[in-house]
Amino acid sequence: EMAQNYLELTSQRLLKRDHGVLTNFLADEIASAEAMVGAQSEYTERSWAKYSAALQTAKDVLNAANGKVRSQMTVFDAKYELMCCRNELVLKADEADYSELEALIEQATFALENQDLYDNTPKDFGRVLAELGYHTFTQGDFENFDLFPGSAIYVNTEPYGKDQQDEIDQAAYELKVELAKLKFKNVNVTGAGVADETLVEGDE
Numbered sequence: 288e289m290a291q292n293y294l295e296l297t298s299q300r301l302l303k304r305d306h307g308v309l310t311n312f313l314a315d316e317i318a319s320a321e322a323m324v325g326a327q328s329e330y331t332e333r334s335w336a337k338y339s340a341a342l343q344t345a346k347d348v349l350n351a352a353n354g355k356v357r358s359q360m361t362v363f364d365a366k367y368e369l370m371c372c373r374n375e376l377v378l379k380a381d382e383a384d385y386s387e388l389e390a391l392i393e394q395a396t397f398a399l400e401n402q403d404l405y406d407n408t409p410k411d412f413g414r415v416l417a418e419l420g421y422h423t424f425t426q427g428d429f430e431n432f433d434l435f436p437g438s439a440i441y442v443n444t445e446p447y448g449k450d451q452q453d454e455i456d457q458a459a460y461e462l463k464v465e466l467a468k469l470k471f472k473n474v475n476v477t478g479a480g481v482a483d484e485t486l487v488e489g490d491e
Contacts, residue, residue: 308359313366317345334377334446341372383447388459395419406472418462
């Protein structure tokens with residue numbers, strides 16, 4: 288009988304509110320996040336955007352809103368993601384340098400949108416695309432599934448500090464290697480990251 292009473296008390300304590308789903312720890316994490324909103328200007332745009340998105344997702348899960356399902360698993364996941372994003376906030380003074388990577392992304396985007404200007408095969412452009420990466424997409428039960436994690440676009444959206452500069456440099460290097468293999472035909476080219484001059488086949 289004592290064991291049964293203990294079990295009932297434990298169940299009442301753990302399975303409170305929201306149809307048996309324990310939510311207080313997620314609510315506490317959301318409250319902590321909302322208390323930080325006043326400090327937004329201290330953090331980089333990338334890191335705060337990720338934190339803000341995680342906060343909105345956490346709210347939606349807690350309130351079972353905007354198509355989000357509130358279950359014990361989704362509550363745990365939302366709390367964990369919000370906590371991770373808080374730990375990944377980067378102060379503006381500590382932000383890594385994305386300038387080279389951003390310029391290369393612009394060049395790669397131009398190349399993929401103007402393939403007829405180049406004397407290269409679809410396979411060559413496929414390699415550029417693989418290093419550039421896709422934006423995320425939603426299909427079926429998979430949300431925000433990234434086709435090329437670790438690619439340039441993915442890295443460019445991640446909040447890195449100066450101590451993680453090598454992550455950005457590696458993505459830039461790999462994209463640069465594939466871009467170097469593209470050769471222009473004998474045409475006048477003006478576009479993103481491309482000089483306004485005549486380039487002939489074989490020019491580098």
